[in-house]
Amino acid sequence: MELQASPFARFLIAFLFVVLFHQLFALDVSEHIYVSSDGYGNFKSIQEAIDSIPEGNSQWIRIHVEKGAYREKVTIPKYKEYIMLEGEGSDQTWIEYGDYANDGIHTTESSTTFSCYADNFMARDISFKNTFNGGQSMSQAVAALVAGDKSSFYRCSFFGIQDTLCDLSGRHYYKDCYIEGAIDFIFGQGQSIFERCTISTTSGVQGVGYITAHGRDSKHDWSGFVFKSCNITGSAQTYLGRPWRPYARVIFYESYMANIIAPEGWDTWQYDGWDTTFAEIKCRGPGAKRKGRVNWMKMLTDKALKHYTRTRSVSNTKMTTKDALNYLTKVRQIYQYQEGKYAEFLTLMTDFKKERIDTEGVAERVKELFKENPDLILGFNSFLPPKYEIKLDEKKNVEFKDAMKFVNKIKNRFQHDVHVYNSFLAILNNYKKDNNTIQDIYREVAVLFENHLDLLDEFAQFLPADSPVARHQHTPPAKVVHQDDDSEISLLVHLFSQTGL
Numbered sequence: 001m002e003l004q005a006s007p008f009a010r011f012l013i014a015f016l017f018v019v020l021f022h023q024l025f026a027l028d029v030s031e032h033i034y035v036s037s038d039g040y041g042n043f044k045s046i047q048e049a050i051d052s053i054p055e056g057n058s059q060w061i062r063i064h065v066e067k068g069a070y071r072e073k074v075t076i077p078k079y080k081e082y083i084m085l086e087g088e089g090s091d092q093t094w095i096e097y098g099d100y101a102n103d104g105i106h107t108t109e110s111s112t113t114f115s116c117y118a119d120n121f122m123a124r125d126i127s128f129k130n131t132f133n134g135g136q137s138m139s140q141a142v143a144a145l146v147a148g149d150k151s152s153f154y155r156c157s158f159f160g161i162q163d164t165l166c167d168l169s170g171r172h173y174y175k176d177c178y179i180e181g182a183i184d185f186i187f188g189q190g191q192s193i194f195e196r197c198t199i200s201t202t203s204g205v206q207g208v209g210y211i212t213a214h215g216r217d218s219k220h221d222w223s224g225f226v227f228k229s230c231n232i233t234g235s236a237q238t239y240l241g242r243p244w245r246p247y248a249r250v251i252f253y254e255s256y257m258a259n260i261i262a263p264e265g266w267d268t269w270q271y272d273g274w275d276t277t278f279a280e281i282k283c284r285g286p287g288a289k290r291k292g293r294v295n296w297m298k299m300l301t302d303k304a305l306k307h308y309t310r311t312r313s314v315s316n317t318k319m320t321t322k323d324a325l326n327y328l329t330k331v332r333q334i335y336q337y338q339e340g341k342y343a344e345f346l347t348l349m350t351d352f353k354k355e356r357i358d359t360e361g362v363a364e365r366v367k368e369l370f371k372e373n374p375d376l377i378l379g380f381n382s383f384l385p386p387k388y389e390i391k392l393d394e395k396k397n398v399e400f401k402d403a404m405k406f407v408n409k410i411k412n413r414f415q416h417d418v419h420v421y422n423s424f425l426a427i428l429n430n431y432k433k434d435n436n437t438i439q440d441i442y443r444e445v446a447v448l449f450e451n452h453l454d455l456l457d458e459f460a461q462f463l464p465a466d467s468p469v470a471r472h473q474h475t476p477p478a479k480v481v482h483q484d485d486d487s488e489i490s491l492l493v494h495l496f497s498q499t500g501l
Helices: 007-019 046-051 302-309 322-333 339-353 361-368 372-381 394-413 417-429 436-449 455-458 486-497
Strands: 031-033 060-065 068-071 074-076 083-088 093-097 114-116 121-123 125-132 144-146 153-155 156-157 165-167 173-174 178-181 183-190 191-195 198-201 209-214 222-226 230-233 239-243 247-254 277-281
Touching: 007 302, 046 060, 046 074, 068 178, 083 222, 153 277, 178 183, 198 209, 209 222, 209 247, 239 247, 239 277, 322 339, 339 361, 361 372, 394 417, 436 455
Parallel strands: 031 060, 060 083, 068 093, 074 114, 083 121, 093 125, 114 144, 121 153, 125 156, 144 165, 153 173, 156 178, 165 183, 173 191, 178 198, 183 209, 191 222, 198 230, 209 239, 222 247, 247 277
Antiparallel strands: none
């Protein structure tokens, strides 16, 4: 049976994660910023978080956005590179606004809800929405505009009607995303790959719609849209695309097409179509029938297809040997006082290399081995195929985030009195180092938070449920869990003591 950690142990884990290890294992993250509309984060708005990052930044900074609707326009300027924007699920965290182009104020570009002009950007588990709906009076209303080079989006959603996603310029990668719209709702001059994405057409417009409008304006231009292993679905009939510029290039590869595709497949708009590169390769589904397709649709060679569909040139997050070594170093650092556990991990990797255990078995063993370190589990997911990704227990996720919020709450409360915050860190560092008991640590925190009883009561929630301190608090104690958490707490506190805080 898996031992459960006490709320106090979970608090220490969160403390370790928030204060000491601002590190993503796919990216070497130097800083972690927490956004929460309820005031428990570093900032209440996403734009405030971005504004806090200096121009010329050269280290990855992670902005974690708590679930909720953030009604704001967000812009990442050109000189603020290396930002990773992370929500808590595209159905849980979203940015929304309702500007549109034909209001006498905005252009198509300025109507956008979210704009990124910087290179090296990543987003995951968040949605971008333009809420404008003019009914039959359509207008450009952009949900997201991407103009920097080497940007990537994972498990993100984009909602709009006309011009939903402006993939303006640069190399971009979209994986497991959802994109919804009606007219030209994926447009621009980008060189982009959409892999395993759902492309959904929405009703509400007169006549047939258009998924893409690519803007390649020269035969020497490398740009183009590639839809690889995507699901093309929705509620309205649509063309796969039309050329925004004469040399537009759009390829659908091994994708499923529902019965919503116009028989012609493609439209010429104001061009004759012969200079475009519009192609459908190995697609399936009732909408993929070739009968009735335009006669200027292209056939590609295997060499050209391989070039267009490779992800290396557009993604900024491919795993490398350096990533694996960084991860291994992090495991060794965390378990420097438990050499047996580190050795067990090395043995597990050796068994996998020699095919003594399969991928599913590795995932199960890692989940058990690192059960007290959810950040290590999430980091290991970066090296696993999507279908084998390890899922954390939902209850544990919620409790972990509660602890993170409490740490940030303390940091924000005493941002102008660093002595209090540093003293709080020292109390945790000294736990067990000086053979302190739970009562000792509580008494020290009580003195520190003498004029902040709400923090003291909240702190008591993270103490072992059977402790005298928890039993005598006004606030109801946490649920009773397994009580033998001493080794886990000791490990984490040992790690704290090595930080030099």
